[in-house]
Amino acid sequence: MDFNLIKLIHVIVVILFLLIYLIKTILLLANNNDGLAKFTKIVKVPEMIISLLFLVTGIYMLTQIGANKLLIIKIIIVLLSIPIAIVGFKKKNKILAVLSLLMIIAAYGLAEMNKKNVEKQTVDPTVGNPNDPNYDIKKHGELVYTAYCQSCHGTEGTNGAGGADLTLSKMNMKAMMEQVKNGSNTMAGFKDVLNEQEITAVVAYVETLKK
Ligand code: HEC
Missing domain, CATH: 1.10.760.10 (Cytochrome c-like domain)
Known part of the structure; x- marks a missing residue:
């Protein structure tokens, strides 16, 4: 299977997942319990599909990339956020709901922030000329x-x-x-x-x- 396609699906699924969470959190914070109940019902099935895709694509990518420290931290944060979210929404606890949302965002932000900037280095120009007959x-x-x-x-x-x-x-x-x-x-x-x-x-x- 094409890695980049899986990665694209993973990113889209994460965005949808976050959007659903964000809307739920906003409804909770606004004390709109009816709206929250309605929305939760509407997104129930899509949310299940999204969660499944999220897990499957995530696990597939993990098998392809191999775990490194940062990735493990990211996975732990995401996994921890799930029970916190479930309890948060069940008990209508705003702090827990917001906390779980922040944890998921932080997990993905962490990876982006950690990217080091690269600077241009000089590579011997004679070796780097593809038009040279001796180019290797x-x-x-x-x-x-x-x-x-x-x-x-x-x-x-x-x-x-x-x-x-x-x-x-x-x-x-x-x-x-x-x-x-x-x-x-x-x-x-x-x-x-x-x-x-x-x-x-x-x-x-x-x-x-x-x-
Ligand atoms: C700052 C450290 C760093 C530098 C510099 C770096 N890489 Fe990586 N590379 C990584 C990490 C970490 C991963 C795993 C990525 C992940 O977990 O998504 C990776 C993954 C890869 C992969 C994917 C391997 C796989 O099968 O999953 C390839 C290919 C790769 N790097 C090639 C390169 C090449 C070529 C360069 C130089 C142009 C380079 N990397 C420079 C850290 C680095």
Whole structure:
């Protein structure tokens, strides 16, 4: 299955999930108990489908990415927020309802905030010229990798400081291009830093690291 499609579904589902929660919380805060009861009834089935999709896509992505510390914290916060929300709405406790909403938002915000900004590094221009008859895409990719990726993914792609183990990656080249362009969790996207050729080269190099 296409990783990016699953990820897109996950993001859409999270947004819908948050919207439903937000509306419920607003109704609760406004003391609109009738409205809350009505809304809860209307969204009951959609909410079940959304929750299921949220879990399934989340678990699928976890099996593809592998857990890192930040992801685990994010999952724990989300999982903790669910019982708090259930109790909050059942007991019409405004503080608990708002708390659970904030926890879910925080969990997703956390990942975004943690993305480190990347700066342009100089990669030997003679190695990076695809029009050169001696151009070697893997060599070019290795240089880009050493400059931009090694700090997190390690010399052989097997780890380093917090990056996923690239030797075990099940991503295809297309998904990897997207990952490098847009990033995810603590990995920042490189689309503003690396050009298409550099990204293609580094992905070609990462392919050679796979076991
Ligand atoms: C700041 C640390 C960091 C840097 C720098 C970094 N990555 Fe990552 N990378 C990560 C983390 C963390 C993940 C796991 C992402 C997640 O959990 O969503 C990851 C995931 C990946 C994946 C997906 C692996 C999989 O199968 O799930 C690929 C491919 C990847 N990185 C390639 C690169 C390349 C190529 C570069 C250099 C251009 C790079 N990364 C730079 C931290 C980093």
